[in-house]
Amino acid sequence: MKYAHIPYIDKPVSRIIFGTGGEHFTKGGNFDDLLDGVLSLGVTTFDTARVYGRSEAVLGEWMERRNHREDVVLISKCAHPDILTWEKRVNHDAMWSDLRQSLSLLRTSYIDIYLLHRDNPEIPVGELVETFNEMYIIGKIRVFGGSNWTHERIEEANEYAYKHNLIPFSVSSPHFGLAEQVRDTWDPTCLSITGKEKEGARKWYGKNGMPVIAYASLCQGFFSGKLKYCEKEKAGEVLGEFAAQAYASEENFERLRRCEILAEEKNAAVSQIALAWNLSQDMNVFSIVGSKSLSRMKENVGAAEIQLTEEEAAYLNLEDDTGSNSEGKFLREV
Numbered sequence: 001m002k003y004a005h006i007p008y009i010d011k012p013v014s015r016i017i018f019g020t021g022g023e024h025f026t027k028g029g030n031f032d033d034l035l036d037g038v039l040s041l042g043v044t045t046f047d048t049a050r051v052y053g054r055s056e057a058v059l060g061e062w063m064e065r066r067n068h069r070e071d072v073v074l075i076s077k078c079a080h081p082d083i084l085t086w087e088k089r090v091n092h093d094a095m096w097s098d099l100r101q102s103l104s105l106l107r108t109s110y111i112d113i114y115l116l117h118r119d120n121p122e123i124p125v126g127e128l129v130e131t132f133n134e135m136y137i138i139g140k141i142r143v144f145g146g147s148n149w150t151h152e153r154i155e156e157a158n159e160y161a162y163k164h165n166l167i168p169f170s171v172s173s174p175h176f177g178l179a180e181q182v183r184d185t186w187d188p189t190c191l192s193i194t195g196k197e198k199e200g201a202r203k204w205y206g207k208n209g210m211p212v213i214a215y216a217s218l219c220q221g222f223f224s225g226k227l228k229y230c231e232k233e234k235a236g237e238v239l240g241e242f243a244a245q246a247y248a249s250e251e252n253f254e255r256l257r258r259c260e261i262l263a264e265e266k267n268a269a270v271s272q273i274a275l276a277w278n279l280s281q282d283m284n285v286f287s288i289v290g291s292k293s294l295s296r297m298k299e300n301v302g303a304a305e306i307q308l309t310e311e312e313a314a315y316l317n318l319e320d321d322t323g324s325n326s327e328g329k330f331l332r333e334v
Contacts, residue, residue: 001042002304004284006211007170008143009112013073015279015304017045017213018297019290026053035062037294039071041301047213047288048106049077049117050098060107069108075213076102077117077147077173081189090120092131099140113213114141115173118189119149125157126164133166145171147215148191151204172205176214176285178255178274178316179222185246206282214278217287222247222256223274224296229257251318258316268306271296273316275303280313 003012018038025031025048035046048055056076063069078098079090095116102111114135116128132144146154146169154169161168175181175192184190193201193212205212218224220243227238235248259273266273271289278287289300314320 001044001301002279003044004211004286006113006143008167009073011070011073011112012044013211013286014042014044015286016043016275016301017047017075017286017288018043019047019215019288020055020059021047021049021052022290022292024292025055025058025290028054028058030061031058031292032062032065034292034294035059036066038297039068041294041298043297043301044071045073045075045286047075047215049080050102051077051080051083051117056102056105060105064107073112074106074108075113075115075173076106076111077115078102080117086187088118088120088122090116090118090123090128092127095128095131096135099135103140110139111141113143113145113171115145115147115171115213116149117147119146119153121153125153126160129157129161129164129166129168132169133161136167143170145169145173145210147173147213148189149174150191151201154210169210171211171213173213173215173288174201175216176212176278177217177219177223178259178277179219179247179252180249181219181246182249182252183246185216185220185242202281202283205284209284211284211286213286213288215288217278217289218271218274219243219247219252222252223259223271225270227256229253229260254318255316258318262308262312262316266306268302269299271299272303272306273308275300276306276308277313277316279304280308 002015006013046059048059079094081088135141149172154172158168175190176194180195181192221239227235232253235244259270263270263273275287278285291297
């Protein structure tokens with residue numbers, strides 16, 4: 001496992017982050033053995049959110065039973081729109097209400113990384129910065145930022161913070177993965193920094209080094225290894241309707257094909273190649289992945305040890321101009 005330091009956090013933050021937004025966690029239950037195994041693999045960082053059903057309770061009960069609170073870096077998120085009415089909740093009162101509930105369910109006195117799950121540009125950014133600072137000053141959170149926030153809005157928040165001698169946003173959590181989203185998987189307020197039109201955002205993150213906590217790093221299973229390039233027609237069956245609509249494009253299947261080629265060349269899993277691509281970017285990337293299989297998580301963790309060359313990374317993202325004629329470099333065949 002590889003780790004990095006994030007300011008205001010005195011624990012190592014693993015580059016691979018375990019996500020608990022999957023249905024098995026949101027429904028609740030005892031996952032102590034799985035979580036023990038994930039921690040033993042060197043994954044120190046666990047992602048959840050107030051809107052993820054019972055997942056906060058699952059983590060909290062595990063940490064309490066195992067006395068693991070100081071061994072892990074907790075990420076949680078607040079102020080998601082109401083899931084029934086879709087009413088926006090990005091405001092001081094909702095942030096505090098969600099924090100109190102999260103602390104109770106997580107059975108902890110503080111959250112290491114706390115994120116606004118969505119943005120509402122109609123709310124003055126100063127109110128949100130001030131609210132986060134209130135939480136920070138009394139020790140309820142360590143680091144804060146935005147999930148699905150544009151880099152321009154983050155800049156606006158941090159300009160306010162600097163002007164008023166406050167702690168700024170220190171992390172951001174957009175979607176980022178090898179496959180481009182051709183359609184929003186959840187709702188139009190989700191934000192991805194993949195694709196040519198988001199090159200400016202990626203350059204911004206690369207320049208300032210702000211940690212990018214990338215969700216859906218395997219593009220909702222597109223690069224899990226369960227879907228094969230030769231079985232494109234099974235995308236809906238393997239991924240589910242919404243994920244297939246989001247990722248099952250011809251260009252993304254070509255990326256999958258190239259992942260399969262490099263995986264064979266490097267004796268690696270497709271998921272490892274896709275995650276290695278994420279971590280090879282000129283940004284400070286941390287990749288969130290989730291699974292109910294410890295063996296798959298072991299594969300995911302192994303991605304941190306795979307080094308891709310610039311040529312290989314460009315090949316995977318269709319940035320080379322040589323097409324199939326270059327594949328002899330990446331696949332030993334007769």
